[in-house]
Amino acid sequence: MWLCKFLTCSKSSQVTKEVQPLAEALADGQAVALGPIFLAYLYRCLCDIVLPKPMSCNPSGPIWLFQLWLQVYFPELGPANVTFRGDSLLGKSIANLPLPKHHVEDCFRFFYRCSQRSPIDLSICLDHRYSGYLALYHANVPTLETKEE
Template sequence: MAKEHSHSIFQLSRDEKLICPKDRKTLVRTARFLKPCVQTVSQAVTVPNTPLLFDIFSQNLKQWPETVDIKGWHVSQKRWEEWVDRMAGKCGALWNLTGICDAIMSSRYEIRCNKDSILGLVEFWCPETNTFVFPWGEATVTLEDVMILGGFSTLGESVRRPVEGKSVKIEEELNRKRLIMSRNKSRKATHGCWIKHFMEEEREYEHVAFLSLWLSRYVFPSLPEKIVAKHVFPVAIHLSSNTRMALAPAVLASLYKNLTLLKNQAMSSREEMSMTASGPLRLLQLWAFERFPSLGPGIPNTLKPGEPRAA
């Protein structure tokens, strides 16, 4: 008989007997289960009252603005691919240890933006539940999806972890380089300037600079686009120091946040206005192609050994 343990508000744990498939011996292991939120259907939370964009659009009460510009959807550049190949030879083993190798290699593949698919999904987005409420049921992007499709780690330190000790000097140096680049003609530390400087002129902080650009361009794209964001420097420094970071939860939270912002913009905008969307929407499209194959390319590519899912 299973022996129940003391448990928390959300978790129930108890000992269960298992049979080893190799030698057929009986083992006792602790099994953990999430508690149900309610005991009966009558106690369940009611469906949110906030209308979906799909309901509003289908009744011709509102339409998408004339222009919806999706920012932060970057295709791979030739110089970026060269930099990835060069850094992979030097730091590939470290990338595997920190769980970012597949995510970095995914940035080398071109995924064309299907705006109709993205906006079509947003029409079913419910911010209260962080799910797509389709006529046939609910679905959403999960941590497992972010891990498998994006190649991001679910384990590790928080992305909010500050730098300490000698790492503070590295962050200060990156900020100094960023400030110097902002004094050029474009007055911005653009991706192109960043690649040129650290690939050709300065190698001391090349790896952490590479990771900073990767995080800004492909992991946490934000506005204004094509600018190396300074808030990713601590994460890049930790990764370059062989510290695994839990990127998957942060990426998923960013996706949820930007989907909600996009829905709210659509609710408050007029048809003649323009609208800008940002965030890891590339991951959303990968999820859509994976879950709804009819939305994707006719014949998907066959993955070769060692290739990331995005290939």
């Protein structure tokens, strides 16, 4: 249920057949890279929003991730006066704050006039120090340096 509610953000109140193998792998303790799976669901969600005619206003997927991304890289669209601590999770700093009310026309106007961003504006996540538990290496996951014997 957790996967369907938070990862795939399924409209169904049940575990879907699509997610069942992933749930079983996680329940068996297998190391699974959730990042690519999460992004795939986000991309599918964004595609489902823009491809149907008329556009869908009730997508199924982790649209909240896209909203957080927009607020990190385009702070003009997010809550006022957000500051990120050097080692805090970026999304957690924003998620509990009230969203400003933007009209669709205002957002289109903003992006139409936003001709460029500086490299500093676009390197927020690359330059950020993350907590140790988010490190790429995990004791149970082999890395490129690990040699099988």
